[in-house]
Each structure stands twice: as C-alpha cells, then as structure tokens.
Amino acid sequence: MIDSVSTPALAAPAIEVNGLSAGYDGRVVLKDVSFSVRPGEIFFIIGGSGCGKSTLLRHMVGLNPPLSGTVRFLGRPFSQADAKARRELLKTFGMLFQNGALWSSLTLRQNVALPLEEYTTLSPREIDEIASLKLGQVGLSGFGDYYPSEISGGMRKRAGLARALALDPDIVFFDEPSAGLDPVTSRKLDELIRQVRDTFGTTIVVVSHELASIFDLADRVIMLDREQQGIIAEGPPRELAANSRDPRVSEFLHRGDKLA
Amino acid sequence: MAVDPEIPTHAARASAAMAGDTLDVSLAGDWQVTALRPAWLEVVGDRQPAEVRLRAAELGSWDTSLLLFVFAAQEWCRKENVRCDTDALPEKVRRLLGQLTSSHETSVPVDRSENFLTTVGLATQDVGRKARDISNFVGECVLSASRLVRHPKKFRWRDCLEEMQQCGAMALPIVSLVSLLVGVTLAYTGAIVLRQYGGDIYIADLIGLSMVREMGAVMTAVVLAGRTGAAFAATLGNMKANEEIDALEVLGIPAVQFLVLPRLLALGVMMPLLSLYANALGICGGLIVAYGLLSIPGTAFWAEMLTIVDLSDIATGVIKAAAFGQIIGLAGCLRGLQAERSASGVGRAATSAVVTALLLIIVADAIFAVLFNALGL
Incomplete structure (x- = not known):
C-alpha cells in the first residue's frame, strides 16, 4: 500500500507514468509504478541505494525500454511513440547525468551548441551567443573554450546543466545531481535548479537520496523501496516526514532531521 | 638491557x-x-x-x-x-x-555451474544475437548514411577530418616501415627460387603483383585494425561508460550518425590512400633487394613490373582496401558501442574489435579472391 499525503490537483500533468515495470536482462527492478508530475513542479524520486531510482529515470527518458506500462510527456505518448514523434518529444526535455556526461572531445561551448545545431536553423553566430548565455546562467562565463577534462566535477555538472537547458526544455531530469560534490557546491547546484524552475517554469524531476536537497527543493516526492519494487510513499517531503505511518519512510526522512 | x-x-x-x-x-x-x-x-x-x-x-x-x-x-x-x-x-x-x-554458517557458495546442454544452448543463442546485432548495426549505418546524403550539413565534417588525420597521416610511419619490410621479405624469399632458374628479373613481377593486389591492402588493414580499430572501440567504450552515448540518445542524436559515420568515412578515404602508399613502399623495398642482391637496375625492374601490373590490379587492391577500411571501422565502433560500462569492459571491447576485424578481413580477402577470379580481374 502506498503511503500518500494528498495535494490538490492543479493543471494537467507534465509527466504521466502508468503501470511502468522496469528492469534489465530479464530481471525486474520495479513493478507497476504509476505517478504523475505537474508542470513547474520540482519532483524528487527518492529511496535507498539499489531501490531503482536511476532505473526508473532511465526508463522514463527512453534509455531503456519499459517491460510494460506507458510514459507520457505533456499529454503525448512517449514510450510507445514512433521514431519521429519520439524525436519531437526529446526536444522538450533535457537531462543532467550523474557525472555531467559532457562529450569529452568538444569544448563546453561546443557541448552546449550541439543540441542547437541539431534541432535549430540558427546561424553559427546566434548559436554561439546562446551557448555563451547558457554557460553564463550556470556561472561558467569565460569557460566556453575549456574541455571537460580541464574543469572540476562541480563545473562539469553545471556545464551539463547548461547543455540540458540549451533548447529551453519544458522538463529537465537530474540524475543524482549532488553525487560526488562537496556540500557547498551541492547547495549551489540546488539553488541553480530552483532558479531554473522559478525563471522558466520548467518541470524538474530529480533522482536523489540527498536529504538536504529533498527538504530544501522538493515540492513532492515519491519514495521507492527495493523489497516492494515500487512506490511506498508519495507527497510533499515535510508532510511525509510528519505524517507517514510507514517506518521505512519515517526512518529515511527523519535521518534528515537528525542531520539538520 | x-x-x-x-x-x-x-x-x-x-x-x-x-x-x-x-x-x-x-x-x-x-x-x-x-x-x-x-x-x-x-x-x-x-x-x-x-x-x-x-x-x-x-x-x-x-x-x-x-x-x-x-x-x-x-x-x-x-x-x-x-x-x-x-x-x-x-x-x-x-x-x-x-x-x-x-x-x-550462511556463506554457502553460489552454484554458478551450468550443464553442457545449457552452455551449448546459451552459446547458440549468443551467436544468433551477435549476428543480429551486426546486421542491425550495419543496417543502421546504411540508413544514417542515406539520411546524411540528403542532409550533408548534419555531417560532422570536422570530426571526420580529425579522424582522417588520426587514422591516416598519423599512421604513415608504421605503415611505411611495415610495407617496406614486407617488400624486402618478399623479394628475399622470391630471389631464393628465381635465382635457381635464372629468372632473377621476374622478382619485379612477383613484388609488383603481390604488393598491388594483395599485400599492400592486407598489411595496411592489419596495421589499422590494431591501431585504429582498437582506438575506435576504446574511445566509444569509454564514452559509453561516461554516459556520453546516453546523453546523445536523450538529445535524440543517433550515436551512429554522430560517432560512427565520421569514422567510417575517414577510414573509407584513408585506407585506399594508405594502401597505395604501402604498395609504393613495398615495391621500393623489393627494388632495394633486387638491386643489392640480384644486381637488377631500377629501370629494368620498373619496365618488367609494368609488363604484368596494370590498372585493374591496382583497382582490385584499392577496392579491397576500401572494404577492409569499412570492416575495421564497423568492428571498432560496434564493439565500442557494445562495451560494458567498466574499465575492463573497455579493454575487452578493444581486444574484441581487433580480433573481429582481423577475422573479417581474412574472410573478406578470400571472398574477393574468388570474386575477382570469377570476374577475370
């Protein structure tokens, strides 16, 4: 049974996941997962290590085919869409990978410019200007000509975010944005995520087990559990921490109180 | 104390x-x-x-x-x-x-043994899966290439030029050395037989024909399989481990279009050129031995060689070289994209790329031999 704290329904969902089962090589990791994310929401997928957070994200964005179930973005089917429709939807979202996943043979400017070159008919000068603007938004002005190997881990993540924002997407996915970062850099990245949402109204989906980020940023969370292979709690994190009767949820979220 | x-x-x-x-x-x-x-x-x-x-x-x-x-x-x-x-x-x-x-008490060893039938069954399934993967990959490359013919601006020309430099210009020293020495070795081996029959001058025919039709392309392919094929697999495998390939997919940019086609084109252009260069170096190696060991003047060597080597021989070598180039590129890129997301996975991909390329080169060479013979080339 899902431990749920209800929140009022607002606009039509930006993301709808229905009955999604996910896994690799015949091994089922998640079974029958359903949830929706509202436009402009900062939505966290949380849970302990190995519970399937990143697996869920990879299946949502199409990096792995779902075993069953559907994913819809902005009301349009994604997981079962044909190649053309899928490509159109891919334009509407960006993703920041755990280690930035910048293309190592390209400079930061070229990394940010590539999606624009692929999907727009802008002139090289305009693309260059947009790339500089995006790098500036994440605090990397002047680093456009650096290669990923020449900058720190935190800077790589910010550059990855600039690339994810290049096409002004409606939805941005973050896979463990705090992983490998010190607490100060991690909080700065959190602040950047909030700015993106507040400025552009972007829907944000974050996979994380970083409690400070969860309580600081999340409007709503779903919590996954490895044993149950699915969602065990859904709702705003503070309300879940205060009202949840599930000991797994309370234990996970109250460690945050202790840390704070 | x-x-x-x-x-x-x-x-x-x-x-x-x-x-x-x-x-x-x-x-x-x-x-x-x-x-x-x-x-x-x-x-x-x-x-x-x-x-x-x-x-x-x-x-x-x-x-x-x-x-x-x-x-x-x-x-x-x-x-x-x-x-x-x-x-x-x-x-x-x-x-x-x-x-x-x-x-x-609880550390009971996991039994990972499989019976013979299971092993054979899994291996058979694996062969089928690999064959399907190769045909899917080749098909994807052909489709991407046809898309790029229609939209040439989408092609990564800069990456292609860089790869040309890497697999072509940077390979010149090793290709020079190998080709020259192959020419020398062939000439020495041929001289042993030909001298017994007083047919010293025919060393020019032996060197010219074997280099142009066979050895130039094959030896260049062997060098590039080890040098470039392994590099392709390692680069792409590393990119996969770093989620760079995933980042392309999430952006809707096919990895084949972005990473594979520039490399295939680079090899498609550079392999025939390197093969012609290897032919020239191999012939020079043979000429040195012919002049030094058999006292055959350069002009006589050249004139004799031209009596048997014609444009069709050169064309067969170039066609082979182009095909071998595609085999090396496809094997390297496929193994790189299939690599496991780990350091050892990247190493295995590089090894597998070289082995696959060499195996396919030998198979292709045999097919070409039969085909050219049937066509009278």
Missing part, C-alpha cells in the same frame, strides 16, 4: 590448565592478525575436558586474530561435543564472534 627485536614483548599468549573436568584457557598479550598467534590444537594438546572456559587475562590490543583463535576453539568444542564457555571474554569479542559464526 638490549631487547631482541625478534621477540615481541607483548606477543599473543594462551595458557591452558585443567581445573577438574574444565579446561581453563587464559588469553593474554596483543593479538594482531599480522603477527604470530597460538594454535588452538597446540593449546588443548591431548587433553579431553568436559568443558572449555575461555577468559581474558592481561589481554592487550586485539583484532581478528583473537576471533579466529576463539572460533577455532568453538569449532573444536562443537566437534568433540564439549561445552564452550566464552562468557568471561569481553563483550565486544563475543559480539564479533557471533557475527563471524553467522557469516560462516
């Missing part, structure tokens, strides 16, 4: 004494896993107690070494049906001992 460094002052000690039917074992000193410790069987000797009581006396620092000793005592007691009393040991020792006992 001088202290002998060989004898530790606080070495682990276990002394045993019988008190009625009970064997009282006192543990003392520092128990370190990196130092020597008493053996339980030596401590107990040939005594047959009804109970063993372990206690700490002047116990210094201790680690797993003490646990192993106590565990051995417990196991002996269990086998001999003797009661083992550890209550007098420190609480931490007893707690860790409990963990050691439970891990010992």
Whole structure:
C-alpha cells in the first residue's frame, strides 16, 4: 500500500507514468509504478541505494525500454511513440547525468551548441551567443573554450546543466545531481535548479537520496523501496516526514532531521 | 638491557590448565592478525575436558586474530561435543564472534555451474544475437548514411577530418616501415627460387603483383585494425561508460550518425590512400633487394613490373582496401558501442574489435579472391 499525503490537483500533468515495470536482462527492478508530475513542479524520486531510482529515470527518458506500462510527456505518448514523434518529444526535455556526461572531445561551448545545431536553423553566430548565455546562467562565463577534462566535477555538472537547458526544455531530469560534490557546491547546484524552475517554469524531476536537497527543493516526492519494487510513499517531503505511518519512510526522512 | 627485536614483548599468549573436568584457557598479550598467534590444537594438546572456559587475562590490543583463535576453539568444542564457555571474554569479542559464526554458517557458495546442454544452448543463442546485432548495426549505418546524403550539413565534417588525420597521416610511419619490410621479405624469399632458374628479373613481377593486389591492402588493414580499430572501440567504450552515448540518445542524436559515420568515412578515404602508399613502399623495398642482391637496375625492374601490373590490379587492391577500411571501422565502433560500462569492459571491447576485424578481413580477402577470379580481374 502506498503511503500518500494528498495535494490538490492543479493543471494537467507534465509527466504521466502508468503501470511502468522496469528492469534489465530479464530481471525486474520495479513493478507497476504509476505517478504523475505537474508542470513547474520540482519532483524528487527518492529511496535507498539499489531501490531503482536511476532505473526508473532511465526508463522514463527512453534509455531503456519499459517491460510494460506507458510514459507520457505533456499529454503525448512517449514510450510507445514512433521514431519521429519520439524525436519531437526529446526536444522538450533535457537531462543532467550523474557525472555531467559532457562529450569529452568538444569544448563546453561546443557541448552546449550541439543540441542547437541539431534541432535549430540558427546561424553559427546566434548559436554561439546562446551557448555563451547558457554557460553564463550556470556561472561558467569565460569557460566556453575549456574541455571537460580541464574543469572540476562541480563545473562539469553545471556545464551539463547548461547543455540540458540549451533548447529551453519544458522538463529537465537530474540524475543524482549532488553525487560526488562537496556540500557547498551541492547547495549551489540546488539553488541553480530552483532558479531554473522559478525563471522558466520548467518541470524538474530529480533522482536523489540527498536529504538536504529533498527538504530544501522538493515540492513532492515519491519514495521507492527495493523489497516492494515500487512506490511506498508519495507527497510533499515535510508532510511525509510528519505524517507517514510507514517506518521505512519515517526512518529515511527523519535521518534528515537528525542531520539538520 | 638490549631487547631482541625478534621477540615481541607483548606477543599473543594462551595458557591452558585443567581445573577438574574444565579446561581453563587464559588469553593474554596483543593479538594482531599480522603477527604470530597460538594454535588452538597446540593449546588443548591431548587433553579431553568436559568443558572449555575461555577468559581474558592481561589481554592487550586485539583484532581478528583473537576471533579466529576463539572460533577455532568453538569449532573444536562443537566437534568433540564439549561445552564452550566464552562468557568471561569481553563483550565486544563475543559480539564479533557471533557475527563471524553467522557469516560462516550462511556463506554457502553460489552454484554458478551450468550443464553442457545449457552452455551449448546459451552459446547458440549468443551467436544468433551477435549476428543480429551486426546486421542491425550495419543496417543502421546504411540508413544514417542515406539520411546524411540528403542532409550533408548534419555531417560532422570536422570530426571526420580529425579522424582522417588520426587514422591516416598519423599512421604513415608504421605503415611505411611495415610495407617496406614486407617488400624486402618478399623479394628475399622470391630471389631464393628465381635465382635457381635464372629468372632473377621476374622478382619485379612477383613484388609488383603481390604488393598491388594483395599485400599492400592486407598489411595496411592489419596495421589499422590494431591501431585504429582498437582506438575506435576504446574511445566509444569509454564514452559509453561516461554516459556520453546516453546523453546523445536523450538529445535524440543517433550515436551512429554522430560517432560512427565520421569514422567510417575517414577510414573509407584513408585506407585506399594508405594502401597505395604501402604498395609504393613495398615495391621500393623489393627494388632495394633486387638491386643489392640480384644486381637488377631500377629501370629494368620498373619496365618488367609494368609488363604484368596494370590498372585493374591496382583497382582490385584499392577496392579491397576500401572494404577492409569499412570492416575495421564497423568492428571498432560496434564493439565500442557494445562495451560494458567498466574499465575492463573497455579493454575487452578493444581486444574484441581487433580480433573481429582481423577475422573479417581474412574472410573478406578470400571472398574477393574468388570474386575477382570469377570476374577475370
């Protein structure tokens, strides 16, 4: 049974996941997962290590085919869409990978410019200007000509975010944005995520087990559990921490109180 | 007083004494896993107690070494049906001992063995899957290439030029050396036979024909399979491990279009050029041997060679080289994209790329030999 704290329904969902089962090589990791994310929401997928957070994200964005179930973005089917429709939807979202996943043979400017070159008919000068603007938004002005190997881990993540924002997407996915970062850099990245949402109204989906980020940023969370292979709690994190009767949820979220 | 460094002052000690039917074992000193410790069987000797009581006396620092000793005592007691009393040991020792006992009891080895039929079945499935992967990959490359013909602006020309430099210009020294030496070796081997029949001059035909039709393309392909094919697999495998390929997919940019086609085109252009260059170097190697060993003048060598080598021979070599180039590129890129997301996975992909390329090059060479023979080329 899902431990749920209800929140009022607002606009039509930006993301709808229905009955999604996910896994690799015949091994089922998640079974029958359903949830929706509202436009402009900062939505966290949380849970302990190995519970399937990143697996869920990879299946949502199409990096792995779902075993069953559907994913819809902005009301349009994604997981079962044909190649053309899928490509159109891919334009509407960006993703920041755990280690930035910048293309190592390209400079930061070229990394940010590539999606624009692929999907727009802008002139090289305009693309260059947009790339500089995006790098500036994440605090990397002047680093456009650096290669990923020449900058720190935190800077790589910010550059990855600039690339994810290049096409002004409606939805941005973050896979463990705090992983490998010190607490100060991690909080700065959190602040950047909030700015993106507040400025552009972007829907944000974050996979994380970083409690400070969860309580600081999340409007709503779903919590996954490895044993149950699915969602065990859904709702705003503070309300879940205060009202949840599930000991797994309370234990996970109250460690945050202790840390704070 | 001088202290002998060989004898530790606080070495682990276990002394045993019988008190009625009970064997009282006192543990003392520092128990370190990196130092020597008493053996339980030596401590107990040939005594047959009804109970063993372990206690700490002047116990210094201790680690797993003490646990192993106590565990051995417990196991002996269990086998001999003797009661083992550890209550007098420190609480931490007893707690860790409990963990050691439970891990010992639950650590049943996982049976990963498979019967013969399962192994054969899985291997057969694997062959089918690999064949399907290769045909899918080749098909994807052809479709992407046709899309790029319609939209040439989408092609990564800069990447292609960089790859051309890497697999072409940068390979010149090794290709030069190998080709020259192949020419020299062929000439020496040929000279042994031809001199017996007074046909020294035909060394030019042997060198010219074998280099242009066969050795130029094959030796260049072997060099590039080891050099460029492995590099492609390692680069793409590393990109996969770093999620760079995933980042392309999420952006809707096919990895084949972005990463594979520039490399295939680069090899498609550079392999024939390198092969022609290898032909020239191989012929030069043969010429050096012909002049030095058989005293055949350069002009005579050249004139004789031209009586047998014509444009169709050069064309067959170039066609082979282009095909070998595509094989090297496809094998390298496919293995790179299939690599596991780990350092060892990247290494295996590079090895597999070279082996696959060499195997396919030899198969293709045999097919070409039959085909050109049938066509009268």
